[in-house]
Amino acid sequence: MFKIPPVSAARLPELLRAMPKAELHIHIEGSLEPELIFALAQRNGLQLPYASVAELRSAYAFCNLQSFLDIYYAGASVLRHEQDFYDLAHAYLARAARDRVLHAEIFFDPQTHTARGVAIETVIDGLHRACAEARTGLGISATLILCFLRHLSEKAAFETLEQAEPLLDKIVGVGLDSSEQGHPPEKFARVFARCRERGLHLVAHAGEEGPPAYIWSALDVLRVERIDHGVQAVHDAALMQRLAHQRIALTVCPLSNQKLCVFPSLAQHNLGRLLDAGLAATVNSDDPAYFGGYINENFTQVFAATGLTARQAYQLAFNSFEASFAGNADKRLWQHQLKESFERFVEHDY
Ligand code: HPA
Numbered sequence: 001m002f003k004i005p006p007v008s009a010a011r012l013p014e015l016l017r018a019m020p021k022a023e024l025h026i027h028i029e030g031s032l033e034p035e036l037i038f039a040l041a042q043r044n045g046l047q048l049p050y051a052s053v054a055e056l057r058s059a060y061a062f063c064n065l066q067s068f069l070d071i072y073y074a075g076a077s078v079l080r081h082e083q084d085f086y087d088l089a090h091a092y093l094a095r096a097a098r099d100r101v102l103h104a105e106i107f108f109d110p111q112t113h114t115a116r117g118v119a120i121e122t123v124i125d126g127l128h129r130a131c132a133e134a135r136t137g138l139g140i141s142a143t144l145i146l147c148f149l150r151h152l153s154e155k156a157a158f159e160t161l162e163q164a165e166p167l168l169d170k171i172v173g174v175g176l177d178s179s180e181q182g183h184p185p186e187k188f189a190r191v192f193a194r195c196r197e198r199g200l201h202l203v204a205h206a207g208e209e210g211p212p213a214y215i216w217s218a219l220d221v222l223r224v225e226r227i228d229h230g231v232q233a234v235h236d237a238a239l240m241q242r243l244a245h246q247r248i249a250l251t252v253c254p255l256s257n258q259k260l261c262v263f264p265s266l267a268q269h270n271l272g273r274l275l276d277a278g279l280a281a282t283v284n285s286d287d288p289a290y291f292g293g294y295i296n297e298n299f300t301q302v303f304a305a306t307g308l309t310a311r312q313a314y315q316l317a318f319n320s321f322e323a324s325f326a327g328n329a330d331k332r333l334w335q336h337q338l339k340e341s342f343e344r345f346v347e348h349d350y
């Protein structure tokens with residue numbers, strides 16, 4: 001890595017906002033802002049159990065993953081038509097582009113929608129159209145990762161994969177999300193093996209609230225390439241060594257961890273410790289409409305709370321490109337743009 005001089009705390013937020021980055025952990029349903037929930041409810045003739053945007057927002061008080069998920073699935077119920085999914089993804093991509101996200105790998109939960117009678121092609125076609133248009137329209141590259149809901153059965157996951165089969169050219173990989181505790185990765189070993197045969201990339205949420213054992217089995221049983229969250233790895237020294245040696249990326253989401261009480265406070269977040277141990281950590285927003293901020297807010301708040309440095313900012317952004325499923329030519333170009341943005345910033349700083 002080239003030499004990065006210290007940057008004053010006052011100017012660090014500016015650097016964090018201006019630096020090119022990739023976002024690898026964003027649930028598109030978690031970017032559904034209350035305003036859009038109300039607009040879509042009206043467009044689709046649906047009655048919401050909240051009188052106003054403010055009343056809905058005031059219901060966003062969580063103390064763990066499950067209490068969040070209950071509200072998150074309820075919010076997603078206003079998504080009915082292909083245009084709804086397009087509008088949702090377009091809104092996120094426009095917002096991400098303003099945060100200097102050059103590339104996004106977007107999670108979606110088809111089972112949340114197919115359970116309500118929405119066809120999987122309605123979901124995938126709408127999201128994919130927004131991603132395809134964003135490349136020229138917004139100058140951002142975006143791909144889709146289909147997530148299986150782990151609180152549902154292996155059989156339901158296989159059915160979802162079967163429904164998605166004709167649309168697999170529109171997704172880059174599969175993931176595993178929803179309620180972690182009591183739903184170990186092993187439950188989905190066979191469906192992940194099938195996805196691997198299909199040439200899909202594999203990721204899974206593990207070690208958000210769940211134990212390090214779930215990270216081990218995500219790696220060894222599911223054979224995933226990245227771990228989503230993974231912050232509980234610090235409780236297992238052998239696992240930390242393995243993650244560091246194999247450069248297995250963790251997609252860390254600081255504001256999500258704060259809002260779901262994974263850490264007592266943001267100041268106690270272990271992102272710095274993960275980086276110090278040589279892990280390929282990245283910073284992401286998870287569910288920005290629910291957790292109080294998009295990717296740049298995650299960067300600026302966790303840096304302010306824990307005292308991370310400009311050098312670590314560079315490392316995090318570099319990791320985000322390295323860990324992405326984009327082609328090598330794109331990765332190198334983006335990493336070059338990252339280096340240039342730091343050089344420009346430093347030149348003006350001194
Ligand atoms: O943070 C999360 N964890 C698990 N499932 C999820 N679905 C949306 N966000 C999350």
Ligand SMILES: [Zn+2]
Pocket residue numbers: 025027177205228286
């Ligand atoms: Zn997540």
